[in-house]
Amino acid sequence: MTENIQTQDSLSLVAIAEQFTLPGKVTGVQAFGSGNINDTFLVTLDAAEKKHFVLQRINTQVFRQPALVMQNMRTLTEHVGDRLQRTPVNRRWEIPRVLLTKDAQDYWQDQAGSFWRAISFIAGSQSFDTLQDNSRAPEIGYALGMFHNLISDLPPEKLADTLEGFHITPVYLQQYNEVLTRINPPTSPEVNYCLQFVSDRTTFAQVLENAKAQGDLPLRLMHGDPKINNVMFDTTTQKAVSVIDLDTVKPGLIHYDIGDCLRSGCNPAGEETEQWESVYFDTELCQGILQGYLSVAKAFLIENDYTYIYDAIRLIAFELGLRFFADYLAGNVYFKVKHSEHNLARALVQFKLTESIESQETKIRKIIQEMRLIRNS
Numbered sequence: 001m002t003e004n005i006q007t008q009d010s011l012s013l014v015a016i017a018e019q020f021t022l023p024g025k026v027t028g029v030q031a032f033g034s035g036n037i038n039d040t041f042l043v044t045l046d047a048a049e050k051k052h053f054v055l056q057r058i059n060t061q062v063f064r065q066p067a068l069v070m071q072n073m074r075t076l077t078e079h080v081g082d083r084l085q086r087t088p089v090n091r092r093w094e095i096p097r098v099l100l101t102k103d104a105q106d107y108w109q110d111q112a113g114s115f116w117r118a119i120s121f122i123a124g125s126q127s128f129d130t131l132q133d134n135s136r137a138p139e140i141g142y143a144l145g146m147f148h149n150l151i152s153d154l155p156p157e158k159l160a161d162t163l164e165g166f167h168i169t170p171v172y173l174q175q176y177n178e179v180l181t182r183i184n185p186p187t188s189p190e191v192n193y194c195l196q197f198v199s200d201r202t203t204f205a206q207v208l209e210n211a212k213a214q215g216d217l218p219l220r221l222m223h224g225d226p227k228i229n230n231v232m233f234d235t236t237t238q239k240a241v242s243v244i245d246l247d248t249v250k251p252g253l254i255h256y257d258i259g260d261c262l263r264s265g266c267n268p269a270g271e272e273t274e275q276w277e278s279v280y281f282d283t284e285l286c287q288g289i290l291q292g293y294l295s296v297a298k299a300f301l302i303e304n305d306y307t308y309i310y311d312a313i314r315l316i317a318f319e320l321g322l323r324f325f326a327d328y329l330a331g332n333v334y335f336k337v338k339h340s341e342h343n344l345a346r347a348l349v350q351f352k353l354t355e356s357i358e359s360q361e362t363k364i365r366k367i368i369q370e371m372r373l374i375r376n377s
């Protein structure tokens with residue numbers, strides 16, 4: 001899935017960027033970010049303001065209905081934009097906007113059939129792949145809380161399900177089992193560790209879906225991918241100012257988001273580390289992120305939401321490991337990879353993180369319980 005990045009020369013990228021309505025001339029296009037699915041570029045313009053925007057080629061192997069993804073994005077960004085205008089928050093807060101083509105469309109299709117879209121860049125902002133200390137943790141949590149708050153009055157049915165099965169852990173387990181019926185896994189200590197790791201947790205994989213089915217957790221809109229590098233920080237104030245990457249906003253459980261934010265935020269080694277044996281879950285970062293999240297979210301969370309936070313953290317780390325491992329076994333068909341063992345290395349990181357979460361269950365539950373008590377006092 002990486003082939004076209006190389007073959008897409010910069011001249012044609014400029015031509016693609018110029019399909020959109022822009023406030024200036026394109027002066028540069030460069031690869032941007034570290035996304036695993038879409039191809040992302042930062043475009044520079046010779047404009048006085050709005051000097052940058054983000055150009056993306058949507059991965060249509062993953063997002064089979066890209067037009068629907070764009071429709072969702074417009075519904076969402078218009079809703080949040082209106083709300084921010086009507087009831088401004090008392091600090092800088094922005095939502096990325098969809099930029100239209102010269103024909104007023106929200107995407108452009110090239111001759112090869114690729115879907116291209118343009119999204120505004122949050123000016124003067126940056127993101128971080130890992131947290132090394134607690135200084136940004138509350139802001140990461142605040143950002144997710146603010147995001148949930150701003151979408152909480154948009155009825156879930158207003159957005160289409162553009163990625164069926166996304167974050168439904170039992171579905172990933174089923175797909176994994178299907179892969180195992182088709183292939184013979186390579187034999188290595190790492191692969192054996194992963195096979196055993198998954199097989200020991202098949203019952204647990206149902207936990208959030210069971211809670212949803214029993215009516216313990218309500219269906220809400222979720223971001224779907226709030227890993228910490230999707231939170232933008234103002235480069236001057238170092239405060240969070242936006243949550244980006246809105247492809248997977250759709251009806252689901254906010255627990256998937258809480259889990260994803262914490263599994264990415266509390267892993268100082270990062271999800272791409274090769275030193276998987278040293279990966280651990282940092283409970284101080286967890287406390288900081290949760291504190292920031294709950295400072296906003298306590299207004300709309302119900303009692304049951306607190307009950308499932310620990311499971312959500314453990315589950316989403318496990319689920320991502322399972323997704324990487326299944327993709328490794330299937331021959332790397334979903335996530336972009338730099339080498340054939342890349343997804344195995346990523347799976348090991350997430351499984352090690354899951355183990356670390358499990359070994360600190362009492363401590364993590366205590367952090368959550370203390371915050372629940374503060375809310376109720």
Ligand code: GN1
Nearest residue numbers: 034035036037038062225245248320
């Ligand atoms: C993918 O492409 P990116 O990096 O935004 C994936 C997420 C994973 C993430 C792990 C649609 O997101 O679910 O958590 O990789 N997105 C999709 O880094 O599968």
Ligand code: MG
Nearest residue numbers: 035225245247
């Ligand atoms: Mg994403």
